[in-house]
Amino acid sequence: MMTKTDALELLADKREASYALGMAGALIHWDAATTGVPEKSLKMRGAAAGWLGGEAFSRFVAPDTLSAIETLEGCLDELDEKEKAMVRELGLKYRKAHAVPPEEIKAFQALTAQAENVWEKAKGANDFSLIEPYYEKIFAFNRRLCDWYGYEDHPYDALLDDYEKGATVKMADVFFSLLREKITPLVKMINESGKKPRELSGEFPIEKQRELTRWLCDVTGYDVKRGKIGEVEHPFCTRVTRNDVRITTKYHEDNLLSSVYSVIHEAGHAIYEQNMAEELDEYGLGEAASMGMHESQSRLMENMIGRSRAFAEILLPELKNIFGGLKDWDNDMLYRAINIVRPSLIRIEADELTYCLHIIVRYELEKALINGEIKVKDLPGLWVEKYKELLGICPPDYAKGVLQDVHWSAGLVGYFPSYAIGNAYAAQYMAAMKKVVDVDAGLRAKDLSKATKWLGENVHRHGELYLPDELVRRATGEGFNPKYYVDYLQEKFMGLYS
Amino acid sequence: MMTKTDALELLADKREASYALGMAGALIHWDAATTGVPEKSLKMRGAAAGWLGGEAFSRFVAPDTLSAIETLEGCLDELDEKEKAMVRELGLKYRKAHAVPPEEIKAFQALTAQAENVWEKAKGANDFSLIEPYYEKIFAFNRRLCDWYGYEDHPYDALLDDYEKGATVKMADVFFSLLREKITPLVKMINESGKKPRELSGEFPIEKQRELTRWLCDVTGYDVKRGKIGEVEHPFCTRVTRNDVRITTKYHEDNLLSSVYSVIHEAGHAIYEQNMAEELDEYGLGEAASMGMHESQSRLMENMIGRSRAFAEILLPELKNIFGGLKDWDNDMLYRAINIVRPSLIRIEADELTYCLHIIVRYELEKALINGEIKVKDLPGLWVEKYKELLGICPPDYAKGVLQDVHWSAGLVGYFPSYAIGNAYAAQYMAAMKKVVDVDAGLRAKDLSKATKWLGENVHRHGELYLPDELVRRATGEGFNPKYYVDYLQEKFMGLYS
Secondary structure: OOHHHHHHHHHHHHHHHHHHHHHHHHHHHHHHHHOOOHHHHHHHHHHHHHHHHHHHHHHHHHHHHHHHHHHHHHHHHHHHHHHHHHHHHHHHHHHHHHHHOOHHHHHHHHHHHHHHHHHHHHHHHOHHHHHHHHHHHHHHHHHHHHHHHHHOOHHHHHHHHHHHHOOHHHHHHHHHHHHHHHHHHHHHHHHHHHHOOOOOOOOOHHHHHHHHHHHHHHOOOOOOHHHEEOOOOOOEEEEOOOEEEEEOOEEEEEEEEHHHHHHHHHHHHHHHHOOOOOHHHHOOOOOOOHHHHHHHHHHHHHHHOOOOOHHHHHHHHHHHHHHHHOOOOOOOHHHHOOOOOOOOOOHHHHHOOOOHHHHHHHHHHHHHHHOOOOOOOHHHHHHHHHHHHHHHOOOOOOOOOOOOOOOOOOOOOOOHHHHHHHHHHHHHHHHHHHHOOOOOHHHHOOOHHHHHHHHHOOHHHHHHOOOOOHHHHHHHOOOOOOOHHHHHHHHHHHHOOO | OOOOOHHHHHHHHHHHHHHHHHHHHHHHHHHHOOOOHHHHHHHEEEEHHHHHHHHHHHHOOOOHHHHHHHHHHOOOOHOOOOHHHHHHHHHHHHHHHHHHHHHHHHHHHHHHHHHHHHHHHHHHOOHHHHHHHHHHHHHHHHHHHHHEEEHOOOOHHHHHHHHOOOOOHHHHHHHHHHHHHHHHHHHHHHHHHHHOOOOOOOOOOHHHHHHHHHHHHHHHHHOHOOEEEEEEOOOEEEEOOEEEEEEEEEEOOEEEHHHHHHHHHHHHHHHHHHOOHHHHHHHOOOOOOHHHHHHHHHHHHHHOOOOOOOHHHHHHHHHHHHHHHOHHHHHHHHHOOOOOOOOOHHHHHOOOOOOHHHHHHHHHHHHHHHHHOOOOOHHHHHHHHHHHHHOOOOOOOOOOOOOOOOOOOOOOOOHHHHHHHHHHHHHHHHHHHHOOOOOOHHOOOOOOOHHHHHHHOHHHHHOOOHHHHHHHHHHOOOOOOOOOHHHHHHHHHHHOOO
16 A cells, blocks of 8 residues: 555656656647648657657556555545645546546547548538548447446536536536527627628738737737747647747738737637646646636637727727728727627637537537437538527538538547637636726726736636636636626627627 | 567567657757747756656666567577667667666766856856866766776777777877878968968848758758758757758858858758668667767768869859859859868867867867876866967967867767767768769759769668778778878868968
């Protein structure tokens, strides 16, 4: 039997390995995304990256990890709050990793590796039948996953919980019903209003966009000295170390707002990473509380701050200063231009108001599939029906419809709802924060420090110390409550469009 | 007892780990050099990089590696040529790694980590006494290293062999005596001739220098599609994978030749890496035969090709084309400008002719120190004496004298001679190659493919399959012979300056 000291030391060693291997993985990803990989190096690079990732995983799932966890679980009353949280998180992760028979994991990895290629082909050929047998197997595996992980009410609970700890069908049903009820008619109203705000079009030299990026980082509070800004095809944020958290963007000469909002979004993620309490590192708790929590911080910054009226007021003079021109633009016009609502087919291009409707489509389909109420072959037809119903539009082909997301072919079922939950967390934090911080006044003074301090103290610094629900409760005084999000959307977009 | 199959499998697993960890190390280095490390991230990054390097080392020095080596050494007659070479190289490396008591290695690492900082200070303060006690301990450790490694004739043989397998004092004495005898008077003659070729000065926009770099890569045969070009403070070449071999340079607006020759030098290294036979990878033999061998390929490209008359003839029109101007320059002037001889104090800034004289100074001092003929406290005085004797100049301070190199404070004794040996290998290869390939004609047609094919087949593709001496012997028909180098220097510089 291990002693408590042995167990803590063993876990410290494993953490050291995990940080180092994680840093290597982050740099391999960064390097590929920012400068590209020579075609002929792809295979060897993939093998090496695979080895490093596999090494991190096998060190974690080794039996001595469990011995350490069980040792510490046996003396919980001797542990402080952080040690307890560490044991909780390690126990959850270890037992999930061991819940699935190893041969099933292997087969599933081989399946999804193939499926991603087939998905590309199916999209190109507009042929759902190509991917259908893969989706069958992927959903069947995920159905078994529910049993391996375990659940109380609905099997899909097990998958939701995998991406958003504590999330359940019960909670998601309440959330998505509310959205359906309140947002669908609002979108319809806006569509029928015929109002078409002017778009911010023109040519925006990339060198000047880079200058704007630096201003955006400064205003949002992303500390560039503890990170870097890269240019890539698909923007992301990555932590190399806690003091080297990098963001990326992509510049389009003819689309200024694309880069502006990708920068603000990734800055939101990065600020979360940069503000986690350093003392959590020695417990392995210097991580986001959940995927939805991470998304809440990027969406809060991107939409609730970056698309606010106060932000438009400080952005416009900066745009005029950097790019010149724009003489016929005023604050109100810019506020409308950054909040154009236009029901569209593609989730990742959706505006703030309609985004969650895209998630509802996927949530309802996944839940019904996992529950056996529908079959994979029903997906294309139901997809069209739901888009007509929720967004009033109809995809012309599968690439702009049921085949637009990589998630299912990558094996990820239960992931989509965490995006929507993140938006709702964000609105709930914003509402709580606004009771004590005048965010708009700070914005107008180009000083968000009071807001980021509030977020830092109430959300960021706690990392993975609390479960998502407890974190939200401590910060806002109540558990997850989607009402704030729906109210926020209604108030904002009614104001803009009525 | 392990079976042969077990042993080969175990070594294959270790190789896989070593490639992956090596790739991570290369990317960590590349990332830091090309984009910098946030100040506050240095410590965590260092810890992670240290863990990855330590992991690679401890996997290699683990007892099961020795079991595998011994198993294979017990059935050498069942092994093919590559397997035998693999066993030879692993045996050499494993036994060297275990020759030194672990506590001595640890103490030495701590010592040199401190010594590098002290060396910086000593240089800044022009105070040799600060570093003296460190040098005492470092040379004492290296003296013990000779016994741990073992030697036949001279203790310094053990250190030479560590950087250049097979090198001995006997061989180096012959080489450096010849250089002393033939090159010192030549340098003196040039100095006294009063001839001062015109220098290529001016302003060279960096964007245009980048264009020239691409042309240089193309002409030398460095395959940019299997690598990348980075910009750094101190140029280097690094292999991420065999199909991703990267070079770096530094551009100075007012010094075109600095970047030109750093690019050609690193391209020489990179071509060696790119041309190693792929089949060697599964024996771990896809490495340079030695440090000197690597340097031979960079120096051959930089000096024997890049500073040849034929190269000046193709470079000049390209310079005129890219930068404009240079109307009053002709081929002969450019050939002289890229071969200016000027005895100088700093090794890394030395011209082709005087470079090896800098090495002689260090070789003679190291050899005498290791042999106990001189003491560390004698270094400053002897340094000045030797620079006066060999180069006819006298350093004004320690920074430009005995404290200019980081090597000794980094613990590296026996390293310097491999630079000079590399130059001599290069001349020997060039002489052999010129018997069958018209290198100058190729250059004038901007097509070096026959030369790189010869080098590829005779040197590059063999990686670490043969010991350096055998590699040279197979390629040139004789063992290491410094006569070619001395003859080459005499002929070239007599031609230029008489």
